[in-house]
Amino acid sequence: MWLSLLKNKLKYSVLLLLFLFSCSEEKEIVTPNKDANEYTFLDKFPRELPKIEYPEDNFPNDNRIRLGELLFSDKRLSRTNEVSCASCHKSEYAFADNKPTTKGVEGLDGTRNSISLMNVAYQKRLLREGGVPTLEMQILVPFQEHNEFDLNILAAASKLSKDSIYQYLSQLAYKRDLDPFVITRSISAFERTLIGGNSKFYDYLNDKAKLTTEEERGMVLFFSDSLACASCHSGILFTSQEFANNGLYEIFKDNGKQRLTGLDSDNGVFKIPSLRNVSKTSPYMHDGSVATLNVVLDHYGSGGNPHRNKSILIKGFYITDTQKRDIITFLETLTEK
Incomplete structure (x- = not known):
């Protein structure tokens, strides 16, 4: 009987070794x-x-970058005055966010994780599906998203045009009153300065x-x-x-x-x-x-x-x-x- 038990133990030991060996080879x-x-x-x-390639109609200067930096953090760009670009793209997280998704107007949950804007000037296609070819066009996206700014950019421009500082900087930067062109170009000019050291x-x-x-x-x-x-x-x-x-x-x-x-x-x-x-x-x-x-x-x-x-x-x-x-x-x- 003991001989039979010994044979069974040897049999299962061999099978176990074969199993472990096959797993290690996977x-x-x-x-x-x-x-x-x-x-x-x-x-x-x-x-x-490499060197940054700038659009012909938006070559950067100090006035354009300063205006864009102010607009980047201005919550008045959203319908409820509670969300800005900086709400989703925080400098301490390499201009991304530390949450799975960031809340937009009225506390609505965002649909995607915020992408870092560091070195965004070198990105060829923007957004997770790559459907936007330029930063100037990408600036329009949060305005259109109901879970983000939820505000027509024309309405946003009208709201901010009452700000005398913005009008002054807009004239210095682009020689025109604040409008969607100025908003998209100046924020893009600022974002192109987010180059890592x-x-x-x-x-x-x-x-x-x-x-x-x-x-x-x-x-x-x-x-x-x-x-x-x-x-x-x-x-x-x-x-x-x-x-x-x-x-x-x-x-x-x-x-x-x-x-x-x-x-x-x-x-x-x-x-x-x-x-x-x-x-x-x-x-x-x-x-x-x-x-x-x-x-x-x-x-x-x-x-x-x-x-x-x-x-x-x-x-x-x-x-x-x-x-x-x-x-x-x-x-x-x-x-x-």
């Missing part, structure tokens, strides 16, 4: 080489931001700083083929400025780029955000549903939820808790001074 454990001489992924990485990572690229061991390990992991973070978060802004479905949901309440195109292939597809200042812009994702970078990594490590449009780059991976902390530590070096 996802690759990333162990990058930390040899600085092999950091070829940095060879062509830009060392500084040097971050620790860019000081490192330019031999002005050294990364800690943890930051360096995180950098190698970030740029590794195994994690493929840089496939989407590439270039000087740490975004390809392309669009992707990241498998956040099986069914998206917000259909993303499909709102713009009407194509099923764009369901759940959103613009890939910049990771500059990412440690200051939580919560994450288009709806602010992910609270921390730790949970963001868990999502991508899991491979996301099944969806017909999910990017083929999201395959899942396995990293240890230490490696996860290293990546987050590296991402913190992207915070701009």
